[in-house]
Amino acid sequence: MSNKIKNLTLKIWRQLGPTTKGSFETYKVAEISDEASFLEMLDYLNERLISEGKTAIVFDHDCREGICGTCSLMINGQAHGPQQGGATCQLHMRKFSDGDNIVIEPFRAAAFPIVRDLMVDRSKFDRIIESGGFITAPTGGAPDGNLIAIPKPVSDAAMDSAQCIGCGACVAACPNGAASLFTAAKVAHLNRLPQGQPERFKRVESMVETMDLYFGSCTNHGECQGACPKEISVDVIALLNKDYRKAKFASRKDLAR
Amino acid sequence: MTQATSSHRSPVTGTAVASKRRRLFLLDLYSTAVGKKYVMAITGIALMGFVLTHMIGNLKMYLGASELNHYARFLEELFYPIAPHGVALWILRGGLLAMLVLHLHAAYSLTVLNRRARPVKYQSARDFQIATFASRTMRWSGMIALAFITWHLLDLTFGVVNENVGAKDAEGLKDVYGNVVFSLQRVPVAIFYVIANVLLGIHLFHGAWSIFQSLGWNNPRFNKLRRSFATAFAAIIVIGNVSFPVAVLAGVVGN
Amino acid sequence: MSLTVDLLEQNTVNLNSKIPLGSIEDKWDNYKADMKLVNPGNKRKFKVIVVGTGLAGASAAATLAELGYQVDSFTFHDSPRRAHSIAAQGGINAAKNYQGDGDSVNRLFYDTVKGGDFRSRESNVHRLAQVSVNIIDQMVAQGVPFAREYGGLLDNRSFGGAQVSRTFYARGQTGQQLLLGAYQQLARQIGLGGVRLFNRTEFLDVVTVDGRAAGIVVRDLVTGEIESHAAHAVVLATGGYGNVFFLSTNAMSSNVTAAWRAHRKGALFANPCFTQIHPTCIPQSDEFQSKLTLMSESLRNDGRVWVPNNPNETRPPHEIAESERDYYLERLYPSYGNLAARDVSSRAAKRLVDKGQGIGPLKNGVYLDFSEVITRLGREVVQERYGNLFEMYERIAGENPYEVPMRIYPASHYTMGGLWVDYELQTNIPGLYAAGEANFSDHGANRLGASALMQGLADGYFVLPYTIGNELAPMLGKTIPGVEHPEFKKAEQAAREKYDNYLNIKGSRSPDWFHRELGKIIWGRCGMERDEQGLKQALSDLPALHEEFKTDLNVTGDGTSLNQTLEKAGRVDDFFELGMLMCRDALERRESCGTHFRTEHQTDDGEAKRDDQNYCHVSAWQWGGDAMTPNLNIEPLEFEAAHLATRSYK
Structure with a gap:
């Protein structure tokens, strides 16, 4: 049953653009239903700001059910806030108590420049996928779906890492700002499947090298796994490292490039 | 409200058409962060091997001066007469130094890369979930261990800060045992020795686990053992090494 | 051309559905055999704009680029992967008959027509069932990790009361996996330079020159810049309008603006009252x-x-x-x-x-x-x-x-209505196409579970790449109007004025407040049950609220930087006008069919009572200069292969 949470103090990062200087602003929320989601609490605050003639706080969000990967936010020092295995949009106010101080910051990384306030630009993830995160299968010539039998455990393992929603929490949480979990999740998805074998080494090579242009390096903190809304395991990073090594050692002539 | 940015944005296209210039394959591998982690891991294994054998060798001091001094002599005479006196040992030392330099260079380059990856730090306190104290202090524990190694070499190898170095024992062998006892009887040195080895243990706790990830050694059958291995390895090194100053100060060794 | 039949010419619009001749099984083959082709070397001379990067948009953009067309892809998200197709849970239907339980193209076709309560166009639905099998093959080849049996073959389940197991799924995240598959094909083409991607760029208007789609006007959400893009063809794959109810299962930014602006430029809007409640x-x-x-x-x-x-x-x-x-x-x-x-x-x-x-x-x-x-x-x-x-x-x-x-309650979920399209998925504006949920064509008055994903991918992968070529082939060598054409300038100016106006009203209510109030009216009067009195009430309440919107809206911030309040204002404005059309359509359709339930038209035990005598047609509405005065055009529906029958769940 619905209860009210009272006297919240929010410290929210406000910044006009990527190159301007930002700062924390403090806002009070006197009362909010514990049934409300965290983003609804921000909606509510924005409604108030608009009615006071102030500019609403900009934050990214869309599906609000944890699958589109649009929402972000560092809440009290944790990517997607104080809950495991969920995105910010799945965080509810019942996780907080009366009188709490909540600090909200944007995801921070050189590759994720701030667009405005809490909104960041994560399009470097798209660059990684564009460099090799696909199987070349032009429309039209595909063989029958059941032509290749894929063992269920292989398919399941591919699905485990294919669940990545591309939210960027791994980068935000990583003390090094590395995108290894994101990149490795896609490599693990496609490189595990029979359909992904022809481009296996070319894929991992281009994706790793593109990742290197923008992001930090993995030093095995494991923080990404803790922040991942889909709880993707750092085991995929080991797979990425292995395939990258194999790609480098494989004979160039054997690889289609 | 002042205006933020209004520069015209261009569409995204052709992001994957540029081809990368290839180098010799090892240099090519080392050019990426993943490659550097391979170097960290492989040199790490070599250094771990050294740390372990060094510790095991030093346990000889519990068997008495003669045992330890004979062991030191054995090392100098390694592969003699195939190799002339002391040469094998210097080759090993050279290899070790190369490993250390590579380890440091990779660590330095990765640190620079990682600093650049987040030029603006989080402005509020982080609440880490999985990252450990060990993983977050690798570069500090590493640098203090490096400072210790430098001191340690000056102390027991080159004798710059150890008056006993150069002395011979009753059998005419280098008095390594006496060097150690002389060094560790100095309380500040013993304390530095203990602190450095605990930090080395913390460094190994993360490093020994990290190796598996960085080298892509991953298998559900042994994944759980990776952390246990790292804990055990670090514990053995710390217990072994810390026992030496304790034993010297307690008088177990040296009398 | 000889293979099409003119169904009806009525009112002011030529409603030519261009259904190919031949038996239902042969129509698509006949179409493909007879359509005009563009020489591979000439394809790069044509530019196609695709708005939206969901299943339909991403698959269309990727495939058209693979064929060699120059493609410009637009999304208001930061990345094409965010489109709301990603949220579909259940699965995707295909007439593969892998389970050997008696499924076939004809059965999927019939189930879809019957599930839609005989208010969809037979020929389109049959083509959908035919290409459904190709979709599965295509997605497997791309690496979509569909659920599998222990033997390694694809698993199926029965979904939404279907009597055969024809639904392919990837855990509860089928939409996500399919969208990522299509997104990856799109990403590949962006990487190769075949597609130019404009992200965080919102469609504002379609521009027509001499009755033909000449391009679009867009707003860069980051900088507030409004600019035009010209092309030989424009595809709107911009999703449904379920957010007209305010509370729905749609994503927060899903909106009707693209379809609605096209409607205001002359495109017909079909069956807007067909909205599905989950x-x-x-x-x-x-x-x-x-x-x-x-x-x-x-x-x-x-x-x-x-x-x-x-x-x-x-x-x-x-x-x-x-x-x-x-x-x-x-x-x-x-x-x-x-x-x-x-x-x-x-x-x-x-x-x-x-x-x-x-x-x-x-x-x-x-x-x-x-x-x-x-x-x-x-x-x-x-x-x-x-x-x-x-x-x-x-x-x-x-x-x-x-x-x-658990506590549960129904909510708006999917909209079957949308832009009227012919067999080629072309609207009545030549050169303007609508695909996926944005068009009306395949689901009639009710959509079957696991059919939305099928339709989006069918349109994008297997229909548009053929039909657009047929339209473009005769245009080879002809010049098209560029963005300097006065029509573009006029549309840009109108868009600028519209957004400046939102900022200048300086009233007291936020766009969200109006949206919530609008939603209450639509949900109450035009939701699960509708009646004449309620709809008439809504048609008097909505213009009043819209008037209030125009005079009491409060949008803070400016128009030259990222402003989510301003974006929302434009979307809510269009939802108002669509809401009026929805209620009008619901009022005019004096029968109950599928999800459209008029309380006046029910059987003695409270079931939907269809009126095939008078309403076996598509209601295609034409903009009449004002949201309250639309013109009705009718496309009669003829059922030759699927025979009219009554749905019953007793």
């Missing part, structure tokens, strides 16, 4: 709720739906004795019970809640109770079947469904 969503919990969350329909396989007999019941559910409970679906529909069709069970829930028998703090839901199945099969079995759904429910509702019955 019966198992988590009920609204407070006034500030922003959206509703869908719980998979599969829960009804084992859950029992009930409400207390006593409207003034205050006890917690476990204290209410069996004799004091009304298991109304089992009572009303003995043979289907808790599995009664989506619209049927939704209406039943609404009636009880309206009678005051609703449960929960706001008395706005019904119980979905698993205690019986937990007792019968044990908690482990239930956990294995529904563990992730129970977890999701607990996260949102804060109650443990193993111990307390």
Whole structure:
């Protein structure tokens, strides 16, 4: 049953653009239903700001059910806030108590420049996928779906890492700002499947090298796994490292490039 | 409200058409962060091997001066007469130094890369979930261990800060045992020795686990053992090494 | 050309559906055999704009670029991967008959036509069923990790009461996996330079020159810049308009703007009143709720739906004795019970809640109770079947469904109506296409579960790449109007004025406030049940509220940097006008069919009563200069292969 949470103090990062200087602003929320989601609490605050003639706080969000990967936010020092295995949009106010101080910051990384306030630009993830995160299968010539039998455990393992929603929490949480979990999740998805074998080494090579242009390096903190809304395991990073090594050692002539 | 940015944005296209210039394959591998982690891991294994054998060798001091001094002599005479006196040992030392330099260079380059990856730090306190104290202090524990190694070499190898170095024992062998006892009887040195080895243990706790990830050694059958291995390895090194100053100060060794 | 038949010419618009000749099985083959082709070397001379990067948009953009066309792809998201197709849970249908249980293209075709209550165009639906098999092959080749049997072959399940197992799925995230598959093909083409991607760029208007689509006007959401893009053809794959209800299972930014602006430029809007309500969503919990969350329909396989007999019941559910409970679906529909069709069970829930028998703090839901199945099969079995759904429910509702019955209520979910398109998915504006949920073509008055993903991919991968070529071939060597053409300048100017105006009203209410009020009217008058009086009331309330919007809107911030309040204002404005058309369409369709339930038109036992005599047609509305004065055009529906029959779930 619905209860009210009272006297919240929010410290929210406000910044006009990527190159301007930002700062924390403090806002009070006197009362909010514990049934409300965290983003609804921000909606509510924005409604108030608009009615006071102030500019609403900009934050990214869309599906609000944890699958589109649009929402972000560092809440009290944790990517997607104080809950495991969920995105910010799945965080509810019942996780907080009366009188709490909540600090909200944007995801921070050189590759994720701030667009405005809490909104960041994560399009470097798209660059990684564009460099090799696909199987070349032009429309039209595909063989029958059941032509290749894929063992269920292989398919399941591919699905485990294919669940990545591309939210960027791994980068935000990583003390090094590395995108290894994101990149490795896609490599693990496609490189595990029979359909992904022809481009296996070319894929991992281009994706790793593109990742290197923008992001930090993995030093095995494991923080990404803790922040991942889909709880993707750092085991995929080991797979990425292995395939990258194999790609480098494989004979160039054997690889289609 | 002042205006933020209004520069015209261009569409995204052709992001994957540029081809990368290839180098010799090892240099090519080392050019990426993943490659550097391979170097960290492989040199790490070599250094771990050294740390372990060094510790095991030093346990000889519990068997008495003669045992330890004979062991030191054995090392100098390694592969003699195939190799002339002391040469094998210097080759090993050279290899070790190369490993250390590579380890440091990779660590330095990765640190620079990682600093650049987040030029603006989080402005509020982080609440880490999985990252450990060990993983977050690798570069500090590493640098203090490096400072210790430098001191340690000056102390027991080159004798710059150890008056006993150069002395011979009753059998005419280098008095390594006496060097150690002389060094560790100095309380500040013993304390530095203990602190450095605990930090080395913390460094190994993360490093020994990290190796598996960085080298892509991953298998559900042994994944759980990776952390246990790292804990055990670090514990053995710390217990072994810390026992030496304790034993010297307690008088177990040296009398 | 000889292969098409003119169905009807009426009013002012030429409603030529261009259905190819031949038997239903041969129409698509006949079309392909007869269509005009563009030489591979000439394809790069044509530019195609694709708006939207969901299943239909991403697959169309990728395929057109593979063929060699220059493609410009637009999304208002930061990345093409965010499109709302990603949220579909259940699965995708295909007539593969891998299970050998008697499925076929014809059966999928018939089920879809019947499920749509005979209000869709037969030829389009048959083509959809035909290409459904190619979709699965294509997606498997791209690496979509569909669920598999232990033997390694693809697994299927029966979905939404279908009598065959034809639904392919990837856990509860089929939409995500399919969208990522299409997104990856699009990303590949962006990488190779075949597609230019404009992200965070919102479509504002379509530009027509001499009656032909010449390009679009867009607004860069980051800089506020408004600019034009010219092309030989424009594809709108911009999704549905379920957010007209404010509370729906759609994503927050899903909107009708693209389809609506095209409508205002002359494109017909078909069957806007056909909107689907999903019966198992988590009920609204407070006034500030922003959206509703869908719980998979599969829960009804084992859950029992009930409400207390006593409207003034205050006890917690476990204290209410069996004799004091009304298991109304089992009572009303003995043979289907808790599995009664989506619209049927939704209406039943609404009636009880309206009678005051609703449960929960706001008395706005019904119980979905698993205690019986937990007792019968044990908690482990239930956990294995529904563990992730129970977890999701607990996260949102804060109650443990193993111990307390779930609270559910219907919510808006999908819109069958959309831009009128012909067999080629071309609107009545030459050069302007609509694909996926944005068009009206395949689902009639009700969509079957697991068919939305099928249609989006069919349109994008297997229909548009052929039909656009047929349109472009004769244009080779002709010049098209560039962005300097006065029509572009006029449209840009109008768009600028529109957005400046929102900022200058400086009233007292936010766009969200108006959206919420609009939603209340539409949900109340044009939701699960509609009647003449209510619709007329809505048609008088909506213009009044819209007028208030125009004079009392408050948009803070500026128009030259990222401003989500301003974006929202434009979308809500268009929802108002669409809402009026929806109510008009619902009023004019004096029958009940599929999800459109007019209380005046029901059988004695409360079921939908269709009127094939007078309403077996598509209502295609034409903009009449004002949202309240649209012109109705009619495309009669003829059923040659699928014979008209009555749906029954008794």
